[in-house]
Amino acid sequence: MHRDHDIAIVGGGAAGTLAAIHLLRQARPGLRIAIYEPAPRPGEGVAYSTRRPEHLLNVPAGKMSALPEEPADFLHWLAGRAEYAGAGDLSGRYLPRRDYAAYLGQRLEEARASSPATLELHRHRITALQRRDGGLRLQWDGGSAGAARVLLATGNALRPLPARGAGALAAPQLLQAWDSEGLAAIAAQARVCIVGTGLSMVDVVLTLEAGGHRGPVHLLSRHGLLPLAHVPDSPVDAGLDVDALLALGLRARLRALRQRVAAAAAAGLPWQAVMERLRPQVQALWRSLDAADQRRFLRHVVRYWDIHRHRIAPEAGAVLRQLAGSGRLQLHRARLDRVAAAPRCVQVGARDRHGRELVLDVDHVVNATGVELRVQAMRNPLLEQLLGEGLAMPGAHGIGLATDADGRLLDAAGQARGELRVIGSLRIGEAWESLAVPELRVQARDVARAWADLPA
Ligand SMILES: Cc1cc2nc3c(=O)[nH]c(=O)nc-3n(C[C@H](O)[C@H](O)[C@H](O)COP(=O)(O)OP(=O)(O)OC[C@H]3O[C@@H](n4cnc5c(N)ncnc54)[C@H](O)[C@@H]3O)c2cc1C
CATH class of the missing domain: 3.50.50.60 (FAD/NAD(P)-binding domain)
Known part of the structure; x- marks a missing residue:
């Protein structure tokens, strides 16, 4: 050939x-x-x-x-x-x-x-x-x-927006989190609903903020967890024995890690220092779990892992905290169900874990559900x-x-x-x-x- x-x-x-x-x-x-x-x-x-x-x-x-x-x-x-x-x-x-x-x-x-x-x-x-x-x-x-x-x-x-009706919406009513130029064009008073609260959401919020956006921003996610921030100078907890963790199953590992975080805190080290110590060994940690524990990790632990492992820059974290504290960001813990174009808005329907319906009328829905x-x-x-x-x-x-x-x-x-x-x-x-x-x-x-x- x-x-x-x-x-x-x-x-x-x-x-x-x-x-x-x-x-x-x-x-x-x-x-x-x-x-x-x-x-x-x-x-x-x-x-x-x-x-x-x-x-x-x-x-x-x-x-x-x-x-x-x-x-x-x-x-x-x-x-x-x-x-x-x-x-x-x-x-x-x-x-x-x-x-x-x-x-x-x-x-x-x-x-x-x-x-x-x-x-x-x-x-x-x-x-x-x-x-x-x-x-x-x-x-x-x-x-x-x-x-x-x-x-x-x-x-x-990019994960598609997990909602009925999403296929019928187009930009600018439905924007993707990676479409920075589309996001930068959002009007200052527009009502925005960002679906997903991971790193892509942070990019969207920072772009809105940089453009002088003043309208309400709704954050929608099933678990309502926001990304956590790095601490300056990325300290490393040298006292953590990662080899010992490799021999443990998932449950015992998590218990050992929680204990280590408490011990590090007592020694004046933030939890981020424990993650920094784990970071180079994450592949070994994953490979040493059996298939059942990997499945349990994906089902029950991954969302907590993600916010601790995939941290944002301290300055991005400061902006997020300030906006959440001021009430400009409203966090909703609910599962997106449907989106639909209404005469003067996009209607977003979601359900919380008790089955109660949440309906938001916004100008733009942003898909930040991640990869x-x-x-x-x-x-x-x-x-x-x-x-x-x-x-x-x-x-x-x-x-x-x-x-x-x-x-x-x-x-x-x-x-x-x-x-x-x-x-x-x-x-x-x-x-x-x-x-x-x-x-x-x-x-x-x-x-x-x-x-x-x-x-x-
Ligand atoms: C928003 C965001 C921020 C991040 N920030 C960081 C960071 O600060 N530091 C860090 O280390 N990591 C970061 N990451 C992780 C990041 O994914 C990687 O660093 C990097 O983007 C991965 O690059 P990649 O080439 O694997 O994937 P991609 O960036 O997705 O690139 C894949 C490329 O393949 C092309 N492609 C796909 N299919 C085909 C095909 N069939 N034929 C031809 N071409 C094709 C696409 O057009 C695309 O350009 C970030 C990720 C995201 C999403």
Whole structure:
């Protein structure tokens, strides 16, 4: 089969771009790499395409290097930027996410310029991937290309609004949380209902606030939990023995953690320090749970885990607390049921846990329900095709795709084929923690180690 590329990367968000940077840096001469990404600029994806300065990284700058072996690389890049001249030590700061896109874009161009390999960027959405004559064939609307190896980096999918009637609403009545420009255009007095109270909700609230919004903002979520904030300087609880936790089942682990948080508090350490100590070991913690405990975690613990693990910048937390305290944000603990366009508003219907109906008349509903983990609900034609033809199967508990611990895709028979790998959130079922840059850069480096020097 004719091979257009040695390696094709499907998806040019942060994960695909990190993989390309590592491949280019480690490549043998002549290696042909391609990224397939419909968006115009690689490195942006859903997290870093925002142009809004109020949308901050939720990881301090000192932990966002693209290169695991050079942990200060993002800081070095920032030091060369005129806007940060004289800003002092930025390692503990939570900077605008758009800076991170610029960093990845520049590092990609530098790696490309100095690599003995070649990189092509193609603006196609891949719709199918087939095995043909000992290679792989990628298809898009109107064309196809051959590749010896393919890295799937298709990333995050937005969860659709879980409400009857949602399909009949369109922008601007129904807006998606990642549509920053649509949100910025909301009138100052407009009534807004944000569905979902995770990190995407925080972005929406910050954008409304930055635009001088003064109307009522309703926050709707089933459990009514708001994201918690980082504390400055991210202290680490060195006293926590994570290896001892690995030997425990879920229930005993949670008990041990609660005890540790109390002990840390007595020693003057915030609970965040315990989470910081756990953070590098989250994959090991997940993998050491048996299937039943993983299921229990997903059913009963994950919502509490998420607000403690995925924390927001201290400054974002301060804005959220202030707005909630002033009554401008009204939190409703209820399950969304229906949305409908009425003559002068959108009507949002929800039910609380006692079955009582809540009806809100608003001008805009914002879908901030976050990312879809269940691969069969992602509505990505490529993933559908891979599942349908048995080239892939859903990951553990139906989340992400089934892979081995090195990210090799498993087919429907459970066989790993080395020429198809996965990076990023699609590895969630096997690794759980597989979303943020500290994991993505390690996965990207490992793909490059496996593939960069393969013979043509
Ligand atoms: C709002 C938000 C803020 C975040 N902030 C941080 C942070 O501060 N720090 C941190 O470490 N992590 C953060 N994260 C986690 C974040 O998900 C990752 O850092 C990063 O976005 C993951 O990149 P990705 O490439 O895996 O996914 P994505 O960003 O989703 O990119 C996937 C890309 O694949 C493309 N694609 C999908 N299907 C196809 C196809 N069939 N063919 C071709 N292309 C396709 C899409 O167009 C997209 O550009 C944040 C996440 C969100 C949602």
